[in-house]
Amino acid sequence: MRHLLSAGALNREQAIAILDTAIQMERVNTREIKKLPTLRGKTVVNLFFEDSTRTRTSFEVAAKRLSADVINFTAKGSSVSKGESLKDTAQTLQAMGADGVIIRHHASGAAHTLATSEWIDASIINAGDGTHEHPTQALLDAYTLRQHLRANEPGADLAGLKVAIVGDIAHSRVARSNLLLLKTLGADVYLIAPATLLPAALAATAAGHYYSLDQAISEQKFDAIMMLRVQSERMTASFFPSEREYARIWGLNGDRLAKLHPDTIVMHPGPMNRGLEIDAIAADSPRSVILAQVANGVSVRMAVLYHLLAGGSEIE
Numbered sequence: 355m356r357h358l359l360s361a362g363a364l365n366r367e368q369a370i371a372i373l374d375t376a377i378q379m380e381r382v383n384t385r386e387i388k389k390l391p392t393l394r395g396k397t398v399v400n401l402f403f404e405d406s407t408r409t410r411t412s413f414e415v416a417a418k419r420l421s422a423d424v425i426n427f428t429a430k431g432s433s434v435s436k437g438e439s440l441k442d443t444a445q446t447l448q449a450m451g452a453d454g455v456i457i458r459h460h461a462s463g464a465a466h467t468l469a470t471s472e473w474i475d476a477s478i479i480n481a482g483d484g485t486h487e488h489p490t491q492a493l494l495d496a497y498t499l500r501q502h503l504r505a506n507e508p509g510a511d512l513a514g515l516k517v518a519i520v521g522d523i524a525h526s527r528v529a530r531s532n533l534l535l536l537k538t539l540g541a542d543v544y545l546i547a548p549a550t551l552l553p554a555a556l557a558a559t560a561a562g563h564y565y566s567l568d569q570a571i572s573e574q575k576f577d578a579i580m581m582l583r584v585q586s587e588r589m590t591a592s593f594f595p596s597e598r599e600y601a602r603i604w605g606l607n608g609d610r611l612a613k614l615h616p617d618t619i620v621m622h623p624g625p626m627n628r629g630l631e632i633d634a635i636a637a638d639s640p641r642s643v644i645l646a647q648v649a650n651g652v653s654v655r656m657a658v659l660y661h662l663l664a665g666g667s668e669i670e
């Protein structure tokens with residue numbers, strides 16, 4: 355494996371290998387000295403063309419815990435045309451000797467463009483490209499599911515788990531990557547959204563789909579419910595009448611939480627719009643694993659960096 359561009363490119367064995375490595379990384383992250391020498395001498399660049407806090411810092415912490423040198427390159431505000439600026443930036447990073455580039459870009463396909471270009475030799479990790487994919491988010495979600503709903507034993511997959519993904523699926527790279535990866539790991543993924551936000555082509559690849567959250571909750575016993583942020587910044591049209599109505603019909607609130615099976619865990623990739631797709635009762639309930647997702651993000655990204663950049667060296 356040289357690049358990580360799509361969750362769909364991972365087969366079951368590769369995905370499980372990353373999750374298994376993440377177990378070891380989690381152990382490192384609970385030690386007093388949270389550091390391994392694995393990537394000493396390697397340079398990792400965080401190339402972010404879009405706003406981000408948790409993903410960028412998560413990758414930064416992960417790379418630093420593996421002793422890599424980390425450069426943050428935040429390209430926001432650049433007025434150069436897209437293709438040209440990406441090429442120029444890539445060639446600059448190549449000249450500086452980057453070994454790994456973590457890219458977040460508003461254009462779907464940007465990570466792929468970089469990986470298949472002649473501009474740069476580094477390993478490319480897609481940290482979110484437009485509305486397309488966000489593979490490390492899917493991996494950390496899979497890890498969180500395995501941790502809470504399976505024994506998190508090496509080799510374990512997610513066979514038989516029922517996972518609901520709810521909300522703005524149309525604009526969500528998190529939904530796309532999760533749908534691909536969770537299916538590879540054996541889970542049944544249900545997509546639940548207003549018809550305006552649920553692309554038919556995606557619905558056709560899910561185990562099932564609903565246009566009503568209440569109906570889905572009454573008919574299915576979900577092991578996990580993943581609420582998606584309403585991505586207002588990507589909306590060029592009106593997809594629902596008002597935020598108030600969205601919260602009322604689509605929000606995970608205390609009432610809906612009470613109707614879910616008592617063991618259902620609540621997930622959200624963050625950042626949350628509290629009061630819109632999720633309210634405080636659901637987000638802060640003991641069934642919420644949202645902060646575990648953040649913590650697991652570091653371990654999983656360490657595992658990804660290890661698999662791509664350490665060249666098979668042993669974890670010490």
Ligand code: NCD
Pocket residue numbers: 408409482488491527528582583585623624625
């Ligand atoms: C997600 C993203 O950027 O795609 N967030 C994240 O990576 N933490 C989801 C979102 O922005 O809603």
